[in-house]
Amino acid sequence: MLISTVLxxxxxxxxxxxxxxxxxxxxxxxxxxVFTDRSSPLSREGFAGRAARTLQNNLESAAMxxxxxxxxxxxxxxxxxVIAASLTYVAARVGFTVSYWSGVNTARSFFWGVGMAMIAxxxxxxxxxxxxxxDIP
Numbered sequence: 001m002l003i004s005t006v007l008x009x010x011x012x013x014x015x016x017x018x019x020x021x022x023x024x025x026x027x028x029x030x031x032x033x034v035f036t037d038r039s040s041p042l043s044r045e046g047f048a049g050r051a052a053r054t055l056q057n058n059l060e061s062a063a064m065x066x067x068x069x070x071x072x073x074x075x076x077x078x079x080x081x082v083i084a085a086s087l088t089y090v091a092a093r094v095g096f097t098v099s100y101w102s103g104v105n106t107a108r109s110f111f112w113g114v115g116m117a118m119i120a121x122x123x124x125x126x127x128x129x130x131x132x133x134x135d136i137p
Contacts, residue, residue: 068126076130089118
């Protein structure tokens with residue numbers, strides 16, 4: 001079922017975002033900083049700031065998409081709309097992540113909007129599936 005791709009992608013993007021942020025911290029502050037109490041805050045400027053904001057946004061997106069994806073997975077919903085929305089969501093989130101890291105704001109905003117639209121579409125389909133796909137009179 002293709003909807004499982006959404007779950008894997010959401011988790012994978014959070015993991016990759018956290019890894020990139022962590023590796024950037026090591027590169028800029030050194031490995032010893034990792035073992036401190038971090039009382040000195042990390043920079044929110046440049047790539048370090050974009051990496052932190054990318055991670056935060058990927059966490060928020062995952063929190064929105066995972067419930068709908070789980071419902072659709074359990075319901076075995078595999079309509080063309082669900083498949084297309086799933087693939088579009090994954091592509092949009094990858095595009096968002098890369099454009100955020102790169103500092104390409106117009107592309108980042110575009111990909112964010114497409115991803116949000118796919119979250120809405122998949123959530124509507126999940127609600128429909130949870131309701132048993134009731135016919136509208």
